Structures are given as C-alpha cells and as structure tokens.
Amino acid sequence: MNANLNASVDLALLNATYVFATPVLGGQASATLMGIYGANTTTLNGLVTGTLATPLGSIPFSRSDSISDSVTGFGDLIPQFALRWNAGVHNYMTYITGDIPVGAYQSSRLANIGLGHGAIDAGGGYTYFNPQAGHELSGVLGFTYNFKNTDTQYQSGVDMHFDWGASQFLSKQVQVGLVGYFYQQLGCDSGSGDRVGCFRSRVGGVGPQIGFIFPLGDMQGYLNLKGYKEFAAEHRPEGWNAWVTFVISPAAPPPAVTPTKHVITK
Numbered sequence: 001m002n003a004n005l006n007a008s009v010d011l012a013l014l015n016a017t018y019v020f021a022t023p024v025l026g027g028q029a030s031a032t033l034m035g036i037y038g039a040n041t042t043t044l045n046g047l048v049t050g051t052l053a054t055p056l057g058s059i060p061f062s063r064s065d066s067i068s069d070s071v072t073g074f075g076d077l078i079p080q081f082a083l084r085w086n087a088g089v090h091n092y093m094t095y096i097t098g099d100i101p102v103g104a105y106q107s108s109r110l111a112n113i114g115l116g117h118g119a120i121d122a123g124g125g126y127t128y129f130n131p132q133a134g135h136e137l138s139g140v141l142g143f144t145y146n147f148k149n150t151d152t153q154y155q156s157g158v159d160m161h162f163d164w165g166a167s168q169f170l171s172k173q174v175q176v177g178l179v180g181y182f183y184q185q186l187g188c189d190s191g192s193g194d195r196v197g198c199f200r201s202r203v204g205g206v207g208p209q210i211g212f213i214f215p216l217g218d219m220q221g222y223l224n225l226k227g228y229k230e231f232a233a234e235h236r237p238e239g240w241n242a243w244v245t246f247v248i249s250p251a252a253p254p255p256a257v258t259p260t261k262h263v264i265t266k
Helices: none
Strands: 002-019 028-054 057-074 078-087 090-099 119-130 135-146 159-169 174-185 202-216 219-234 240-249
Antiparallel strands (some): 028 057, 028 078, 202 219
C-alpha cells in the first residue's frame, strides 16, 4: 500500500505588538497577539496492490482511490511575550509564546486551519547587525510542548525548531540574503489515540530573502519576501513555502528571523 498526501495552505497572519516604555530586567519588553485567517486544501491518494491466490493460479490486483477536503476560516490565537537587549552590534532576545486552540478544526476533517490542541513554546535568539558594514546574522532556537488533543486523544511530542538568516544591506533601504529553518521532534507521540507509535517528525528548509525599508508618514515601513525549499522531511509533508512580511513601526525593523509558525499535520 502506498499513500501520498498533498496540501496547499494559504495563510494571512496579523500581528499586533505593544512595546513597553519601562525596561524589564534591563531589556525592552513587548507583547504580541497574532491572528490567522486562511485556506487549506488537502488531498490523500492511495494505491493498494497485491496478489490473489486462486485455484487457477495467482492473480495480481491493483486499486487506487483518493479523498480531498478543504476549509477556509480563522486559525488559532497566538500570544507572545518577548524581551530584547542591545549591546552595540550584538542583540539578544528571549520569548515565550503559545497556541490558543480556537481556530477552525474538526477531528474528522482531513484539512484544518487550527491545530486542535494548545501548545507552549519558549526560546531565545541572537542577532549580529553591523550598520556600517551592512552585515546581519540572526538565529532563534525554540522548544514547543504540545498539549493533548482531547478530540483524538493524541499528543505530539516535544519539538525543537531553529530559524536562521544571513543578509547584506546593499544600502540603508535594501537587504538581500538567505534564510532557513530546521524542525525536529524530540519526544515520542503518545495518548490512547496514538496508533502509529513514536512517529517523530522532521523537516528543514532554506531559501532566499529580500527586504526593503521605507518611510511611511511619521512611521517606518519594512517589507520582506522570503521563500523556503524543504528537504529531509520525515512523517510530515515536504514542499516549498513563501512568506511576505510587512511591518509598520516607529523604530528600526525587527531582525529578519523570527520563530517560524510550523503547521503540524498530525
């Protein structure tokens, strides 16, 4: 038996961030709430082949079938709290975030927007940025604890994700470079609904990026385009994805790398 899963997901992510004026632990604190709206179309193709033993001999057989599903709606809410510190060309950050499972989800549906369970994610990052030379190098490492899906009685194991980016500012307004990520599930899946055993998943991605900084009235605009080609996938889909990020802020744009929202398809 062979099965092939194909998914096409288009998401719009809206972030609202408040930056606190009073320092916290010597750093700049911020609180963010992210909302998601999008569409997911998923198709599962299956092929069964074998041999039937009959009095007249063996007869090979083959049967194929496919099912598909699609959904459009709101995703989960994702709050985040972060602290950032600056020391010249060195920038540090730590964050804690989570997933509030209020998005479109049905356990009997092949395609979903919401995860169907809560999650807590925490980690830290570093950015080297030299404005004179125009060099920028960033990395964010995080770990996610997934709560049990009460509809399916299935719980995904703890996972690790590392996002990185390297870019060169060609001018004060334009940057080009590379971005990438690596996702690895560390813990085994569990729960009474687990019928497949440990089932650790993994995937990596790498691709180009380009960013633009421009004035926007009294504020500053930042537009970033990046794309990833995935590789080394295990127990999850592998393909490509593209992101367009638009930021309005009174200060310099955020680092090019932030924790990537990985859509878990378990």
